[in-house]
Amino acid sequence: MNAVFKALADPTRRRVLELLKSGPKTAGELSDQFPFSKPTMSAHFTVLREADLVDMQKSGKTVVYRLKLSILEDALLSFADAVGVVSRNVTASKSRALKKGTP
Amino acid sequence: MMTRKPILSGILFGLLILIVALALKFAAARHLVSVDMPMRAIQILVGLMMALYGSAIPKKLPRFREGDNGLVQSLQRTTGWLLTVAGLGYAAVWALVPLSEAAGWSMAVVGAAIALVAVFVVRTHLAQRAGRATG
Numbered sequence: 001m002n003a004v005f006k007a008l009a010d011p012t013r014r015r016v017l018e019l020l021k022s023g024p025k026t027a028g029e030l031s032d033q034f035p036f037s038k039p040t041m042s043a044h045f046t047v048l049r050e051a052d053l054v055d056m057q058k059s060g061k062t063v064v065y066r067l068k069l070s071i072l073e074d075a076l077l078s079f080a081d082a083v084g085v086v087s088r089n090v091t092a093s094k095s096r097a098l099k100k101g102t103p
Numbered sequence: 104m105m106t107r108k109p110i111l112s113g114i115l116f117g118l119l120i121l122i123v124a125l126a127l128k129f130a131a132a133r134h135l136v137s138v139d140m141p142m143r144a145i146q147i148l149v150g151l152m153m154a155l156y157g158s159a160i161p162k163k164l165p166r167f168r169e170g171d172n173g174l175v176q177s178l179q180r181t182t183g184w185l186l187t188v189a190g191l192g193y194a195a196v197w198a199l200v201p202l203s204e205a206a207g208w209s210m211a212v213v214g215a216a217i218a219l220v221a222v223f224v225v226r227t228h229l230a231q232r233a234g235r236a237t238g
Contacts, residue, residue, distance in 0.1 A: 021180075022173065023171075023172055023173025023176070023177070024167075024171050024173055024176075052162075055164050055167075057167040059167075059169060064167070064171075066164060066167070066171075066173075066176065067161075067176065067180075068161070068162055068164060069161055069162075069180075070158045070159055070161060070162050070183070071157060071158035071160075071161065071183045071184055071187040072158045072187075074161070074180075074184075
């Protein structure tokens with residue numbers, strides 16, 4: 001369960017899971033959605049695979065990822081997303097307030 | 104646990120239900136809990152078990168095929184959500200509704216979920232056939 005929480009803690013990995021909800025995708029298709037290098041994305045995929053949240057299949061030269069979320073993990077993903085959005089908004093408003101010089 | 108050792112988890116859950124039933128029957132006979140408590144507790148456990156098994160459905164992926172469009176996976180996710188919510192609903196009904204009406208309402212909740220699953224199964228089957236027909 002610890003691996004699941006670790007995997008869901010990162011917004012990039014959460015976004016990968018959201019993308020996979022629409023169906024299986026190749027590693028290239030997923031990587032194209034992010035401004036990160038291939039090794040970085042590969043590291044994210046490894047974390048997701050180790051948490052058993054995605055399934056990987058080799059199809060010729062391409063690697064295809066499929067979603068492997070239980071309903072409980074799906075609910076956790078939605079919760080983590082909601083908390084992530086709220087905390088990003090709070091951080092953004094705090095930094096805006098700091099720039100303006102108000103506490 | 105539910106996905107990796109399904110037989111063991113099933114046996115453990117069965118044992119848990121038996122132990123809880125015996126303990127509550129014993130307690131009810133000694134007027135420590137109300138007489139309807141054993142029935143309610145068992146049915147709540149059954150509902151939670153249904154929710155747990157429903158939750159595990161999307162983890163059991165179909166065999167990978169070239170050009171997989173994710174239709175079966177989508178059906179599994181929908182079925183998982185429906186059975187999980189139905190299981191939790193079943194447990195909530197047995198926890199909150201008067202005992203005389205709980206059986207009817209809980210069956211209605213599960214029946215509605217199963218009917219919806221059947222609708223989604225037929226829709227997925229038709230969509231797959233249409234997909235195969237168009238190549």
